Amino acid sequence: MKKETINQYLINLSVLLIAWGGLFRRSFNCDTLAHMVSAEKDILIQIQDGRYLTSLMDYILLKMGLSTTTHTGVTTIAALFLLALGLCFVQKGLLENIQKTSISQEMGFYAITILLFSNVLFGENLMFSECALVFGMGYLFASIGIYYFIKKRRLLSFIFFLLATTGYQVTVVYAAIVLSAYILLDNDFRITKKTVVEEILCGIYTLGSGALNILSYTLLAYTGVSGGLRKRVGAGIWMDKLKAMAEIYAILLKNSKGLLPDIWLPLLIMVFCIGVVIFIFIRKKNKMAVLYFVLFVTGINVMIFVISMFQQYVYLPPRIIWPFYAVQSMLLLVAFACTDGKLKTFICYVGCAYLIIQIVFCNVIIANRTLSNNLDKVYANMVYEKILQYEETGNIRVTKLAVVNDADCPFSYDEVHYKTDQINERALGTVTNTLMNVVSGRNFEKVDMDEEIYNTYFSGKNWNYFDASEQLIIEGDTAYWVIF
Secondary structure (H helix, E strand, C coil): CCHHHHHHHHHHHHHHHHHHHHHHCCCCCHHHHHHHHCHHHHHHHHHHCCCHHHHHHHHHHHHCCCCCCCCHHHHHHHHHHHHHHHHHHHHHHHHHHCCCCCHHHHHHHHHHHHCCCCCCCCHHHHHCCCCHHHHHHHHHHHHHHHHHHHCCCHHHHHHHHHHHHCCCCCHHHHHHHHHHHHHHHHCCCCCCHHHHHHHHHHHHHHHHHHHHHHHHHHHHHHCCCCCCCCCCECCCCHHHHHHHHHHHHHHHHHHCCCCCCCCCHHHHHHHHHHHHHHHHHHHCCCHHHHHHHHHHHHHHHHHCCCCHHHECCCCCCHHHHCHHHHHHHHHHHHHHHHCCHHHHHHHHHHHHHHHHHHHHHHHHHHHHHHHHHHHHHHHHHHHHHHHHHHHHHHCCCCCEEEEEECCCCCCCCCCCCCCECCECCCCCCCCHHHHHHHHHCCCCEEECCCHHHHHHHHCCCCCCCCCHHHHEEEECCEEEEEEC
C-alpha cells in the first residue's frame, strides 16, 4: 500500500473520530435496547427488511455468545474505520477529474469529501449500535462500487452495489449521487451519447440494485420464507407525498431537521455553489454546460427522495434523508473542480469551514445523546429502587410491570436539544419495560395497566416532571407506572 494512501486513510479516520468518537461511550436508543433483550427476533426482522448482511452478522455473533450490542462503542468505532476506508475509494476515484495545486486546495478536497460521512444527519446511522457495524460495511461496499464504476469494471461495481443493499438500501442512493457528479465532471459538462449512456448505467447499477433488494425480500415474504412483509411498496397519494417531501426539504435547508441552528446554512451553501458554477459558464457563454448542470442539480436532489417515491407514506428519518449532505458535498466538489485561482482557494475555505461547523454540532448531538441516556437510566433506577424497597419491607417479589403514558408524553426530554426522529429519542415512554429490564438486569413480565388502579391513582393526571411517589404504585407482585 502506498504511503500516500495510508496518509489519506489516516486523515479520513482522524476527522471521523473527531466528529463521532464520542459514540465510543456506551449508549443506546430504543431499537438498541430491544436488541439487547431479544436479539434473536432481529435476525428475522432484518431478513424481512432485506438487510441480509445484518441478519447474518447477528446470527454468527449469537452463535458465539456475543451481540453487536455487547460493546456498543466498539462496534460504532469499527464502523468508522470502515467508513474511512470507503472515503479512500471515493477520493481515489474522484481525483481523476480534480486539480489540486496547493496544500489549501488539498485540504479543501479532503474536507469536501469527508463531509459525506461527517454531517449531522449521517449520525443516526451510527446511533443504531446494533446495526452501525453493518451500516459501515454497506457504505464501504457502496464506495468500492463507486470506485470500480469509475474504473469501468462494471460487473465488480454491480456486485458491490448489491452487497451494499444487504446492509442498507440507502447506500446505493449515496452512490448514485456521487457517480452523477463524477459523470458530470468526466464529460466536462457536455451532454453526449456517452454521457446519457453512463447516466443510465449509473441508475441501473445503483438504484437498480436497490430495486432488486426490495424485490428479493418481497418474494421471500410471499413464499412464506421470511414470515411476512413488513414494508410494502406503494404509490400512495402523490400530492400529499409531494407536499410532505417539499416541507421536509425546506426544513433540511433551514436547519437539517433541527440539528443545526435556524440560519439556513445548507441553503446558503447550495445557493453559493450553484451561483458560482452558473456564473462561470455564463461568463464562458457555455449554454450546454449550464443546461447539464441544472439537470444535474435537479436530478441529485430528486434522488434524496427516491425511496419515499415508492412508499405509501413519506417517512424520512435522518438515516434515510442523509444523502442530502451527499448532494451538498458534490455541489461543493463541482464548484471546486470548475474554478481556479483565488476563487478555488475560497471554495476550499468554505468547504473546510462547513466541515468544522458540522463536526461541532456532531459533538453537541452526541453530548445531548449522553444526557438523554443518563436521564433514562436515572429514572429507571429510581423506580427500581422503589421496587427493591417494597420487596424488602413487604417480603413480596415484584415480577410484573404495567406501564402507560400520561396525556402528554414527548419522545424526547426538554433538557435535550438538537434532536429529531430517533436521534436523541428518550426510551422512557417508548420502550419502558425493555429499559427497566436492561437497567435492572431482571425480566419483569409486561402486563396491562389495571383499570381500577389507574382510575384511583392516575386518572386525570398529566405531569411534566418525574416523581416516583406520584407516578408509581406497587400492589402485590405488580408495579404500576405512569410515564410523564
